[in-house]
Amino acid sequence: MDTLKQDGFISLDLDLPIWERFFTVAPLVVVGTKEDEGYDLAPKHMVTPLGFGNFFGFVCTSRHSTYHNVKKTKEFTVSFPRAEQIIATSISASPRKGETPKSLGIIEALPIVKATTMNAPLLRDSYLYFECKLFKIIDGFDGYALITGTIKAVYVHRDYLRVSEGDDQLQLKQNPLLAYIANGRFAKVSDTYNFPFPKDFKR
Structure with missing residues (x-):
């Protein structure tokens, strides 16, 4: 096996964060939690299924309320916004003002509904809910954590x-998916193609 030829490539300094030096594609979801007497919503793109069972995880930091809310209540929701909900998704990232709870400002301005199995919010009109x-x-990930959950209920819009x-x-052409192009851009995914799996491929 040949060693990577570095012509045309740039080696990045690992003493600095690398993730803003190139683009990657990620899902974009909104995580909902109960917070004191109100609620909290936060957009996340470092998210993933965990295996092929009913497990889901996302990256968060203890500097954010979402981390402490999940640790306290032991539950959270995940809303997958439609492509046209990019503004509502962005607004959910707005910081709270001083000591004012987020639910008294930003959350009240967003279209939300309550989850069916827990006291936590969902972003209304999303296409998929966990x-x-x-x-x-x-x-232990340099100030960040992987928060994992067992999916107890899931709802997907019929479309x-x-x-x-x-x-x-x-x-997918008629119902495009919202993707986050890290860092700082988004896309509507509507043009898709069959993946060329090898013959007799098995998961």
Whole structure:
């Protein structure tokens, strides 16, 4: 095996954060939690399924309320916004003003509904919802943590539900997905293609 030829490549200094030096594609979700007498919503893009079971995780920091809310209540929601909800998703990142709870300002201005199995908010009109019980929090990633949960309820809008006889390409064309282009951009994903899996490929 040949060693990487570095012509055309730039080696980055690992003593500095690398993630703002290039673009990557990520999902964009809004995590909802109960906070004292109100609620909190926060957009997240460092999110992922954990295996093929009903587990989900996202990265957060103990400097944010979301971390402490989940640690206290042991639950959280995940809303997957539609592409046209980018403004509402962005507003959910607005910082609180002083000691004023976020739910008395930003949250009251956002369209929310209550989860079915827990006292936590969901972003109304999203296409996919998870209601999660805390599984475990893994600290130690330079001030960040991986918060993992077991999905206890899931709801998907019928327009986004995959069906065996459906046309995947047409479905995504008509119902584009919202993606975060880290860092600082977003995209509507509507042009998709079948992945060329090798013959006899198995998961």
